[in-house]
Amino acid sequence: MTDVVSLLAQIKDTGRDPRGSGYLRPGFSRVERDLRAWFVAEAEARGLDVEVDHNGITWAWATPPGENAVVTGSHLDSVPGGGEFDGPLGVASALAAVDELTESGRLARAGRPLAIAVFPEEEGSRFGLSCLGSRLLTGAVGPKRALAMTDDRGDTFAEVLTRHGLDPERVGRDDERLSRIGSFLELHVEQGVGLINTDQPVAVGSSILGHGRWHVRFEGQGNHAGTTPMARRADPVVAAARTIGDIPTIVSRFDGAVATVGRTRVHPGGTNVIASAMDVWLDIRHPDDEVVQEVLEEIAARARDRASGAGYRNQEVTLTVDQESYSPTTHFHADFTRRLSALLPEAPAQSTGAGHDAAILAAHVPSAMLFVRNPTGVSHAAEEACEDDDARAGVRRLADALAMELGV
Ligand code: GLV
Ligand code: MN
Ligand code: MN
Ligand code: MN
Numbered sequence: 457m458t459d460v461v462s463l464l465a466q467i468k469d470t471g472r473d474p475r476g477s478g479y480l481r482p483g484f485s486r487v488e489r490d491l492r493a494w495f496v497a498e499a500e501a502r503g504l505d506v507e508v509d510h511n512g513i514t515w516a517w518a519t520p521p522g523e524n525a526v527v528t529g530s531h532l533d534s535v536p537g538g539g540e541f542d543g544p545l546g547v548a549s550a551l552a553a554v555d556e557l558t559e560s561g562r563l564a565r566a567g568r569p570l571a572i573a574v575f576p577e578e579e580g581s582r583f584g585l586s587c588l589g590s591r592l593l594t595g596a597v598g599p600k601r602a603l604a605m606t607d608d609r610g611d612t613f614a615e616v617l618t619r620h621g622l623d624p625e626r627v628g629r630d631d632e633r634l635s636r637i638g639s640f641l642e643l644h645v646e647q648g649v650g651l652i653n654t655d656q657p658v659a660v661g662s663s664i665l666g667h668g669r670w671h672v673r674f675e676g677q678g679n680h681a682g683t684t685p686m687a688r689r690a691d692p693v694v695a696a697a698r699t700i701g702d703i704p705t706i707v708s709r710f711d712g713a714v715a716t717v718g719r720t721r722v723h724p725g726g727t728n729v730i731a732s733a734m735d736v737w738l739d740i741r742h743p744d745d746e747v748v749q750e751v752l753e754e755i756a757a758r759a760r761d762r763a764s765g766a767g768y769r770n771q772e773v774t775l776t777v778d779q780e781s782y783s784p785t786t787h788f789h790a791d792f793t794r795r796l797s798a799l800l801p802e803a804p805a806q807s808t809g810a811g812h813d814a815a816i817l818a819a820h821v822p823s824a825m826l827f828v829r830n831p832t833g834v835s836h837a838a839e840e841a842c843e844d845d846d847a848r849a850g851v852r853r854l855a856d857a858l859a860m861e862l863g864v
Contacts, residue, residue, distance in 0.1 A: 458551075458555070459552065459848065460545075460549050460551075460847045460851045461844045461847055461848065463498065463548040463551060463552060464541075464544060464548050466494060467491055467494055467544060468540065470490055470494070471487035471490070471491065473536060473538075476537060477837075477838035478536075478537040478538050478539060478837060479537070479539070479540065479838075480534065480536055480537070481532065481533050481538065482534075482577075482581050482582040482607075483576045483577025483579070483580075483588060484576060484617070484619075484620055485582070488532055488576065489620070491532040492514055492532060495514060495532065495547060495551075496516075498551050499516035499572065502551065502554060502555065502558070504517055504554070504572070505517040509593075509630060510622065510628070511592040511593050511627055511630065512576040512577075512617065512622055513573055513574065513576065513589045514574040515571050515572070515573055515633075517569065517571045518554045518557070518563060518570040518572070519563070519566055519568075519569045519571075520569065521569060521571070521636070522568075522569040523569070524568050524569070524636075525637055525638055526569070526571075526641070526858055526861040527570075527571045527573050527637050527638075527639070528546075528571075528572055528641045528642065528643065528854065528858060529546060529547060529571075529572045529573035529575065530543050530544075530550070530575070530578075530812075530813070531543040531546070531547070531574065531575045531576070531578035531579070531589075531813065532544055532547055533577055533578055533579050534579060535579045535836045536581060538836055538840075539834075539836065539837060539839070539840025540842075541645035541841070542644070542645055542835055542836065542840060543644075545643065545644065545847065546642055546643045546644050547572070547574055549643045549828075549847070549850055549851045549854050550572040550854070551572065553851050553854040553855040553858055554570070556851060556852065557570070557859060557862075562855075562859045562862070563862075565864045566864055567862060568638060568863065569636075570858065575590050575813045576588060576589040578590075578812070578813055580780075582607045582608075583602075583606070583607055583613055584605060584737075585602070585605060585780060585781050587783070587811060587813050587815075587816045588613075589813065590813040590816035590817055592627055592628060592630075593629070593630050594634060594817065594819065595628065596816055596819070598628065598629075599624075602628075603617075603624050603627065634820055634821070637817070637820075638821070638822075639822045639824075639861055640814060640821055640822070640824075641792075641796075641814075641823070641824050641825070641826070641854070641857055641858065641861070642812055642814040642823070642824075642825045643825070643827075643828065643850055644810075644812060644827055644828070645828050645830050645840065646659065646806075646808075646827040646828060646829055646830040646833075647808060647809075647810045647827075647840075648809070648833055649833035650804070650806050650808075650827070651804070651806075651827070652829070652830075654804060654829075656802055656804060657829045657843075657845070657849040658800065658803050658827065658829070658846075658849060659803050659804045659805065659806035659827040660793060660796045660797050660800060660805050660806065660824070660825075660826060661793070661806060661807075661808060661814070661824060661825030661826065661827060662787070662793065662806060662807050663785065663788065663807045663808075664783070664807070664809075664815045665741040665743050665785060665807070665808070666741065666743065666744065666745040666748050666782075666783065666785040667741035667748070667782075667809070667811055668739070668740055668741075668748060668752070668781060668782035668783065669737060669738065669779070669780040670740070670752065670779050670780060671735060671738075671777075671778045672699075672736040672738055672756075672759060673735050673775070673776045673777075673778075674696045674699075674734045674736070674759070674763055674766075674773055674774070674775055675732065675773065676690035676691055676692035676695070676730075676766065676771070676772075676774075677690040677730070677732065677771045678723075678730060678731060679730040680728070680729075680730070681727070681728040681729060681730055682728065684730060687768065688768050688771075689730055689766075689768055689771075690767045690768050690771035690773050691731065691766055691773070692732070692763075692766070692773050693722060693730075693731050693734050694766045694773075695759070695763040695765070695766035696720065698765075698766070699736070699755070699758055699759040699762045699763075700717050700736065702755075702758050703717065703755060706751065706754045706758060707751060710750065710751050712743060712747075713740070713747060713748070714741050714809065715738065715739065715740045715741075715755065716739045717739075719736075720735060720736050720737070723735070737780075738752075740752055740755075741809050744785065745785055748782075759775055760775055783811050783816070786815040786818050786819075787818075788814070788818060788823055788824045788825060791822065792822045793805070796824055796857055796860075799853075799856060800853055800856075800857075803826075803853070806827055826850065826854060828846050828850035829842070829846045831843060
Protein backbone atom coordinates (compact mmCIF):
# COMPACT_ATOMS: atom_id res chain seq x y z
CA MET A 457 0.00 0.00 0.00
CA THR A 458 1.30 3.44 -0.93
CA ASP A 459 0.25 6.28 1.25
CA VAL A 460 -1.54 9.19 -0.45
CA VAL A 461 1.35 11.54 0.34
CA SER A 462 3.84 9.20 -1.38
CA LEU A 463 1.50 8.80 -4.34
CA LEU A 464 1.37 12.56 -4.84
CA ALA A 465 5.15 12.77 -4.44
CA GLN A 466 5.49 10.47 -7.45
CA ILE A 467 3.97 13.11 -9.75
CA LYS A 468 5.30 16.20 -8.03
CA ASP A 469 7.75 16.94 -10.84
CA THR A 470 5.40 16.17 -13.74
CA GLY A 471 4.13 19.16 -15.64
CA ARG A 472 5.62 22.05 -13.73
CA ASP A 473 4.74 25.28 -15.49
CA PRO A 474 7.94 26.24 -17.36
CA ARG A 475 6.83 29.88 -17.48
CA GLY A 476 6.78 30.39 -13.73
CA SER A 477 5.36 28.72 -10.66
CA GLY A 478 2.83 25.92 -10.29
CA TYR A 479 1.80 23.38 -12.89
CA LEU A 480 0.80 23.44 -16.55
CA ARG A 481 -1.08 20.23 -17.25
CA PRO A 482 -3.50 20.88 -20.13
CA GLY A 483 -6.11 18.30 -21.08
CA PHE A 484 -4.97 15.80 -23.73
CA SER A 485 -1.38 17.08 -23.55
CA ARG A 486 1.78 15.00 -23.27
CA VAL A 487 1.89 15.90 -19.59
CA GLU A 488 -1.68 14.79 -18.92
CA ARG A 489 -0.94 11.59 -20.83
CA ASP A 490 2.11 10.96 -18.60
CA LEU A 491 -0.07 11.52 -15.54
CA ARG A 492 -2.67 9.10 -16.88
CA ALA A 493 0.06 6.54 -17.54
CA TRP A 494 1.11 6.96 -13.91
CA PHE A 495 -2.49 6.43 -12.78
CA VAL A 496 -2.90 3.36 -14.98
CA ALA A 497 0.35 1.85 -13.66
CA GLU A 498 -0.73 2.45 -10.06
CA ALA A 499 -4.19 1.04 -10.72
CA GLU A 500 -2.83 -2.04 -12.48
CA ALA A 501 -0.28 -2.60 -9.71
CA ARG A 502 -3.29 -2.94 -7.41
CA GLY A 503 -4.96 -5.42 -9.74
CA LEU A 504 -7.58 -2.93 -10.95
CA ASP A 505 -9.06 -3.48 -14.38
CA VAL A 506 -8.39 -0.35 -16.48
CA GLU A 507 -10.26 0.86 -19.56
CA VAL A 508 -10.32 4.15 -21.43
CA ASP A 509 -13.74 4.98 -22.83
CA HIS A 510 -14.65 6.72 -26.12
CA ASN A 511 -14.54 10.12 -24.41
CA GLY A 512 -11.05 9.69 -22.97
CA ILE A 513 -12.24 8.99 -19.41
CA THR A 514 -10.08 6.41 -17.66
CA TRP A 515 -11.96 3.87 -15.53
CA ALA A 516 -10.24 1.53 -13.09
CA TRP A 517 -12.44 -1.19 -11.63
CA ALA A 518 -11.58 -2.37 -8.15
CA THR A 519 -14.23 -5.11 -8.44
CA PRO A 520 -15.61 -6.76 -11.55
CA PRO A 521 -17.41 -4.04 -13.56
CA GLY A 522 -21.16 -3.97 -13.12
CA GLU A 523 -24.36 -2.07 -12.56
CA ASN A 524 -25.09 0.34 -9.71
CA ALA A 525 -21.38 0.99 -9.24
CA VAL A 526 -19.95 3.29 -6.62
CA VAL A 527 -17.54 5.58 -8.48
CA THR A 528 -14.97 7.97 -7.09
CA GLY A 529 -12.30 10.04 -8.81
CA SER A 530 -11.36 13.45 -10.12
CA HIS A 531 -9.00 14.87 -12.77
CA LEU A 532 -5.28 15.21 -13.49
CA ASP A 533 -5.24 18.29 -15.76
CA SER A 534 -4.60 21.74 -14.32
CA VAL A 535 -5.17 25.39 -15.03
CA PRO A 536 -2.06 27.34 -16.17
CA GLY A 537 0.07 27.96 -13.09
CA GLY A 538 -2.18 25.57 -11.14
CA GLY A 539 -1.64 23.99 -7.75
CA GLU A 540 -0.45 20.53 -6.87
CA PHE A 541 -3.71 19.22 -5.43
CA ASP A 542 -6.63 20.46 -7.56
CA GLY A 543 -7.58 17.17 -9.19
CA PRO A 544 -4.65 14.89 -8.30
CA LEU A 545 -5.61 14.83 -4.61
CA GLY A 546 -8.92 13.19 -5.55
CA VAL A 547 -7.24 10.67 -7.85
CA ALA A 548 -4.45 9.73 -5.43
CA SER A 549 -6.93 9.57 -2.54
CA ALA A 550 -9.12 7.22 -4.58
CA LEU A 551 -6.18 4.84 -5.07
CA ALA A 552 -5.26 5.06 -1.39
CA ALA A 553 -8.89 4.50 -0.36
CA VAL A 554 -9.01 1.35 -2.49
CA ASP A 555 -5.89 0.19 -0.62
CA GLU A 556 -7.58 0.88 2.67
CA LEU A 557 -10.74 -0.98 1.65
CA THR A 558 -8.68 -3.91 0.40
CA GLU A 559 -6.51 -4.17 3.50
CA SER A 560 -9.40 -3.90 5.89
CA GLY A 561 -11.16 -6.70 4.02
CA ARG A 562 -14.12 -4.48 3.22
CA LEU A 563 -13.67 -4.53 -0.54
CA ALA A 564 -13.98 -8.31 -0.62
CA ARG A 565 -17.41 -8.04 1.02
CA ALA A 566 -18.64 -5.15 -1.14
CA GLY A 567 -22.23 -5.47 -2.25
CA ARG A 568 -21.76 -3.18 -5.24
CA PRO A 569 -19.02 -2.65 -7.85
CA LEU A 570 -16.39 0.03 -7.21
CA ALA A 571 -14.52 2.08 -9.80
CA ILE A 572 -12.18 5.05 -10.00
CA ALA A 573 -12.80 7.52 -12.84
CA VAL A 574 -10.25 10.05 -14.11
CA PHE A 575 -11.86 12.76 -16.21
CA PRO A 576 -9.92 14.62 -18.95
CA GLU A 577 -9.82 18.41 -19.44
CA GLU A 578 -11.79 19.21 -16.28
CA GLU A 579 -10.43 22.73 -16.15
CA GLY A 580 -11.26 23.53 -19.75
CA SER A 581 -7.89 25.27 -19.99
CA ARG A 582 -7.18 23.92 -23.44
CA PHE A 583 -10.48 24.01 -25.35
CA GLY A 584 -12.38 26.50 -23.19
CA LEU A 585 -15.09 24.10 -22.06
CA SER A 586 -14.74 22.99 -18.44
CA CYS A 587 -15.51 19.40 -17.42
CA LEU A 588 -15.18 18.28 -21.03
CA GLY A 589 -14.99 14.54 -20.23
CA SER A 590 -18.05 14.47 -17.97
CA ARG A 591 -19.98 16.78 -20.32
CA LEU A 592 -19.33 14.39 -23.21
CA LEU A 593 -20.26 11.36 -21.11
CA THR A 594 -23.57 12.89 -20.03
CA GLY A 595 -24.38 14.63 -23.30
CA ALA A 596 -24.12 18.08 -21.68
CA VAL A 597 -22.10 18.93 -24.78
CA GLY A 598 -22.78 17.27 -28.11
CA PRO A 599 -20.02 15.76 -30.27
CA LYS A 600 -20.53 18.24 -33.10
CA ARG A 601 -19.76 21.27 -30.99
CA ALA A 602 -17.03 19.54 -28.99
CA LEU A 603 -15.13 18.19 -31.98
CA ALA A 604 -14.99 21.62 -33.63
CA MET A 605 -13.51 23.36 -30.57
CA THR A 606 -9.96 24.58 -31.08
CA ASP A 607 -7.03 25.12 -28.77
CA ASP A 608 -4.62 28.09 -28.87
CA ARG A 609 -2.63 26.48 -31.68
CA GLY A 610 -5.74 26.07 -33.80
CA ASP A 611 -5.86 22.28 -33.42
CA THR A 612 -9.40 20.96 -33.22
CA PHE A 613 -10.51 18.63 -30.45
CA ALA A 614 -11.15 16.06 -33.18
CA GLU A 615 -7.50 16.24 -34.29
CA VAL A 616 -6.22 16.07 -30.74
CA LEU A 617 -8.42 13.06 -29.94
CA THR A 618 -7.10 11.26 -33.00
CA ARG A 619 -3.54 11.91 -31.88
CA HIS A 620 -4.46 10.29 -28.57
CA GLY A 621 -5.70 7.19 -30.33
CA LEU A 622 -9.38 7.99 -29.78
CA ASP A 623 -11.98 7.92 -32.53
CA PRO A 624 -13.78 11.28 -32.98
CA GLU A 625 -16.71 9.42 -34.54
CA ARG A 626 -17.40 7.65 -31.27
CA VAL A 627 -17.21 10.62 -28.93
CA GLY A 628 -20.37 11.65 -27.10
CA ARG A 629 -23.10 10.67 -24.70
CA ASP A 630 -22.61 7.18 -23.34
CA ASP A 631 -25.84 6.04 -21.73
CA GLU A 632 -24.62 2.54 -21.12
CA ARG A 633 -21.61 3.68 -19.12
CA LEU A 634 -23.55 6.40 -17.38
CA SER A 635 -26.27 3.97 -16.34
CA ARG A 636 -23.67 1.85 -14.56
CA ILE A 637 -22.84 4.64 -12.13
CA GLY A 638 -25.01 4.18 -9.05
CA SER A 639 -23.36 7.04 -7.15
CA PHE A 640 -20.38 9.34 -7.63
CA LEU A 641 -18.24 10.77 -4.84
CA GLU A 642 -15.42 13.22 -5.64
CA LEU A 643 -12.82 14.17 -3.07
CA HIS A 644 -11.19 17.53 -3.79
CA VAL A 645 -8.83 19.94 -2.13
CA GLU A 646 -10.77 22.85 -0.61
CA GLN A 647 -10.30 25.90 -2.82
CA GLY A 648 -11.05 28.63 -0.33
CA VAL A 649 -10.70 29.51 3.33
CA GLY A 650 -13.74 27.53 4.52
CA LEU A 651 -11.89 25.06 6.75
CA ILE A 652 -8.93 27.17 7.85
CA ASN A 653 -10.33 28.30 11.17
CA THR A 654 -11.93 25.01 12.06
CA ASP A 655 -10.38 21.93 13.62
CA GLN A 656 -11.87 19.84 10.83
CA PRO A 657 -9.76 18.46 7.98
CA VAL A 658 -12.74 17.55 5.80
CA ALA A 659 -16.06 19.13 4.78
CA VAL A 660 -19.06 17.65 3.02
CA GLY A 661 -19.97 19.54 -0.16
CA SER A 662 -23.45 21.02 -0.26
CA SER A 663 -23.70 23.06 -3.45
CA ILE A 664 -21.81 24.75 -6.28
CA LEU A 665 -22.43 28.27 -7.53
CA GLY A 666 -23.88 28.70 -10.99
CA HIS A 667 -21.00 29.66 -13.23
CA GLY A 668 -20.25 30.39 -16.84
CA ARG A 669 -17.59 31.52 -19.25
CA TRP A 670 -17.96 34.01 -22.05
CA HIS A 671 -15.61 34.92 -24.87
CA VAL A 672 -15.83 38.66 -25.50
CA ARG A 673 -14.18 40.00 -28.64
CA PHE A 674 -13.49 43.68 -29.25
CA GLU A 675 -12.60 44.44 -32.87
CA GLY A 676 -11.13 47.71 -34.09
CA GLN A 677 -8.68 48.93 -36.67
CA GLY A 678 -5.09 47.76 -36.60
CA ASN A 679 -2.70 50.60 -37.30
CA HIS A 680 0.73 52.11 -36.74
CA ALA A 681 1.58 53.08 -33.15
CA GLY A 682 3.77 55.97 -34.26
CA THR A 683 1.87 57.55 -37.09
CA THR A 684 -1.74 57.33 -35.93
CA PRO A 685 -2.83 60.29 -33.78
CA MET A 686 -4.55 59.32 -30.55
CA ALA A 687 -7.80 60.89 -31.78
CA ARG A 688 -7.85 58.82 -34.98
CA ARG A 689 -7.76 55.36 -33.49
CA ALA A 690 -10.26 52.57 -33.08
CA ASP A 691 -8.31 50.72 -30.42
CA PRO A 692 -9.96 47.56 -29.07
CA VAL A 693 -7.45 47.36 -26.20
CA VAL A 694 -8.67 50.66 -24.82
CA ALA A 695 -12.29 49.53 -24.97
CA ALA A 696 -11.47 46.18 -23.37
CA ALA A 697 -9.27 47.66 -20.65
CA ARG A 698 -11.93 50.22 -19.70
CA THR A 699 -14.55 47.49 -19.52
CA ILE A 700 -12.35 45.28 -17.36
CA GLY A 701 -11.67 48.23 -15.08
CA ASP A 702 -15.43 48.71 -14.60
CA ILE A 703 -16.13 45.10 -13.61
CA PRO A 704 -15.49 45.34 -9.84
CA THR A 705 -17.93 48.25 -9.53
CA ILE A 706 -20.61 46.50 -11.58
CA VAL A 707 -20.24 43.26 -9.63
CA SER A 708 -20.29 45.01 -6.25
CA ARG A 709 -23.97 45.76 -6.80
CA PHE A 710 -24.79 42.01 -6.79
CA ASP A 711 -24.33 40.50 -3.36
CA GLY A 712 -22.40 37.23 -3.55
CA ALA A 713 -21.42 37.59 -7.20
CA VAL A 714 -17.88 37.22 -8.51
CA ALA A 715 -16.58 38.00 -11.99
CA THR A 716 -13.08 37.55 -13.34
CA VAL A 717 -11.06 38.26 -16.43
CA GLY A 718 -8.06 35.94 -16.15
CA ARG A 719 -7.18 35.56 -19.78
CA THR A 720 -6.88 38.00 -22.66
CA ARG A 721 -5.28 37.98 -26.09
CA VAL A 722 -4.29 40.97 -28.17
CA HIS A 723 -4.19 40.57 -31.97
CA PRO A 724 -1.77 40.61 -33.58
CA GLY A 725 0.21 41.53 -30.47
CA GLY A 726 3.06 43.93 -31.27
CA THR A 727 4.37 46.70 -29.05
CA ASN A 728 4.34 49.15 -31.95
CA VAL A 729 1.02 47.96 -33.37
CA ILE A 730 -2.41 49.32 -32.49
CA ALA A 731 -4.33 46.08 -32.10
CA SER A 732 -6.96 44.99 -34.58
CA ALA A 733 -8.78 42.89 -31.99
CA MET A 734 -8.70 41.87 -28.36
CA ASP A 735 -10.18 38.72 -26.85
CA VAL A 736 -11.30 38.74 -23.25
CA TRP A 737 -12.55 35.68 -21.40
CA LEU A 738 -15.05 36.42 -18.67
CA ASP A 739 -15.97 34.11 -15.77
CA ILE A 740 -19.07 34.98 -13.71
CA ARG A 741 -20.46 33.06 -10.69
CA HIS A 742 -23.38 33.44 -8.26
CA PRO A 743 -25.66 31.06 -6.33
CA ASP A 744 -28.63 32.26 -8.39
CA ASP A 745 -28.41 31.55 -12.14
CA GLU A 746 -30.57 34.58 -12.93
CA VAL A 747 -28.16 36.87 -11.14
CA VAL A 748 -25.31 35.47 -13.24
CA GLN A 749 -27.29 36.52 -16.32
CA GLU A 750 -27.94 39.99 -14.88
CA VAL A 751 -24.24 40.50 -14.15
CA LEU A 752 -23.41 39.36 -17.66
CA GLU A 753 -25.94 41.74 -19.19
CA GLU A 754 -24.56 44.68 -17.23
CA ILE A 755 -20.99 43.91 -18.17
CA ALA A 756 -21.96 43.41 -21.81
CA ALA A 757 -23.86 46.71 -21.83
CA ARG A 758 -20.85 48.48 -20.36
CA ALA A 759 -18.59 46.80 -22.93
CA ARG A 760 -20.85 48.08 -25.73
CA ASP A 761 -20.59 51.62 -24.30
CA ARG A 762 -16.85 51.36 -23.95
CA ALA A 763 -16.53 49.97 -27.48
CA SER A 764 -18.59 52.75 -29.04
CA GLY A 765 -16.55 55.31 -27.10
CA ALA A 766 -13.27 53.93 -28.43
CA GLY A 767 -14.01 54.35 -32.12
CA TYR A 768 -13.16 57.08 -34.59
CA ARG A 769 -15.72 58.27 -37.16
CA ASN A 770 -16.45 55.27 -39.35
CA GLN A 771 -13.76 53.20 -37.69
CA GLU A 772 -15.73 51.50 -34.95
CA VAL A 773 -14.76 49.17 -32.20
CA THR A 774 -17.34 46.38 -32.37
CA LEU A 775 -18.24 43.75 -29.85
CA THR A 776 -19.31 40.09 -29.86
CA VAL A 777 -20.12 38.02 -26.78
CA ASP A 778 -20.26 34.22 -27.01
CA GLN A 779 -21.07 31.86 -24.17
CA GLU A 780 -18.49 29.08 -23.95
CA SER A 781 -20.05 27.13 -21.12
CA TYR A 782 -22.61 27.36 -18.38
CA SER A 783 -23.02 25.17 -15.31
CA PRO A 784 -26.19 25.91 -13.35
CA THR A 785 -26.23 26.05 -9.57
CA THR A 786 -25.90 22.48 -8.31
CA HIS A 787 -27.13 21.04 -5.04
CA PHE A 788 -25.55 17.71 -4.31
CA HIS A 789 -27.84 14.73 -3.84
CA ALA A 790 -29.82 15.30 -0.65
CA ASP A 791 -29.87 11.69 0.59
CA PHE A 792 -26.28 10.96 -0.30
CA THR A 793 -25.13 14.19 1.37
CA ARG A 794 -27.23 13.39 4.45
CA ARG A 795 -25.66 9.94 4.66
CA LEU A 796 -22.19 11.49 4.42
CA SER A 797 -22.97 14.02 7.13
CA ALA A 798 -24.33 11.26 9.38
CA LEU A 799 -21.12 9.27 8.79
CA LEU A 800 -18.93 12.33 9.40
CA PRO A 801 -20.92 14.30 11.98
CA GLU A 802 -18.05 16.68 12.71
CA ALA A 803 -17.51 17.65 9.07
CA PRO A 804 -19.12 20.99 8.21
CA ALA A 805 -21.34 21.28 5.16
CA GLN A 806 -19.78 23.55 2.62
CA SER A 807 -20.81 25.28 -0.55
CA THR A 808 -18.15 26.12 -3.14
CA GLY A 809 -17.60 28.55 -5.98
CA ALA A 810 -15.49 26.04 -7.90
CA GLY A 811 -16.82 23.80 -10.66
CA HIS A 812 -16.34 20.02 -10.66
CA ASP A 813 -17.18 16.94 -12.72
CA ALA A 814 -19.34 15.91 -9.76
CA ALA A 815 -21.66 18.81 -10.62
CA ILE A 816 -22.04 17.66 -14.22
CA LEU A 817 -22.72 14.10 -13.08
CA ALA A 818 -25.15 15.33 -10.40
CA ALA A 819 -27.77 15.99 -13.09
CA HIS A 820 -27.80 12.24 -13.83
CA VAL A 821 -26.63 10.24 -10.82
CA PRO A 822 -26.57 10.79 -7.04
CA SER A 823 -23.37 12.76 -6.56
CA ALA A 824 -21.56 14.24 -3.59
CA MET A 825 -18.20 15.74 -2.66
CA LEU A 826 -15.70 15.85 0.18
CA PHE A 827 -13.36 18.82 0.55
CA VAL A 828 -9.99 18.53 2.28
CA ARG A 829 -8.64 21.55 4.16
CA ASN A 830 -6.26 23.88 2.32
CA PRO A 831 -4.22 25.87 4.85
CA THR A 832 -3.47 28.73 2.46
CA GLY A 833 -7.02 29.06 1.13
CA VAL A 834 -5.42 29.69 -2.27
CA SER A 835 -6.20 27.58 -5.32
CA HIS A 836 -5.57 27.76 -9.08
CA ALA A 837 -2.12 29.01 -8.03
CA ALA A 838 1.12 27.49 -6.80
CA GLU A 839 0.34 28.40 -3.18
CA GLU A 840 -2.49 25.86 -3.04
CA ALA A 841 -1.66 23.47 -0.20
CA CYS A 842 -2.74 20.42 1.76
CA GLU A 843 -1.10 19.14 4.97
CA ASP A 844 -0.01 15.50 4.86
CA ASP A 845 -2.14 14.58 7.87
CA ASP A 846 -5.19 16.22 6.33
CA ALA A 847 -4.67 14.32 3.09
CA ARG A 848 -4.48 11.07 5.10
CA ALA A 849 -7.60 12.01 7.05
CA GLY A 850 -9.32 12.67 3.72
CA VAL A 851 -8.45 9.16 2.52
CA ARG A 852 -9.82 7.56 5.69
CA ARG A 853 -13.07 9.47 5.33
CA LEU A 854 -13.29 8.70 1.63
CA ALA A 855 -12.72 5.01 2.32
CA ASP A 856 -15.41 5.01 5.02
CA ALA A 857 -17.82 6.84 2.75
CA LEU A 858 -17.20 4.39 -0.09
CA ALA A 859 -17.63 1.50 2.33
CA MET A 860 -20.95 2.97 3.43
CA GLU A 861 -22.07 3.11 -0.19
CA LEU A 862 -20.77 -0.41 -0.84
CA GLY A 863 -22.79 -1.66 2.12
CA VAL A 864 -19.81 -2.86 4.17
C1 GLV B 1 -12.57 24.89 -12.11
O1 GLV B 1 -11.91 24.48 -11.20
C2 GLV B 1 -13.42 26.02 -11.97
O2 GLV B 1 -14.12 26.12 -10.97
O3 GLV B 1 -13.37 26.87 -12.85
MN1 MN C 1 -9.65 23.73 -10.75
MN1 MN D 1 -10.55 20.47 -9.70
MN1 MN E 1 -12.72 22.53 -11.25
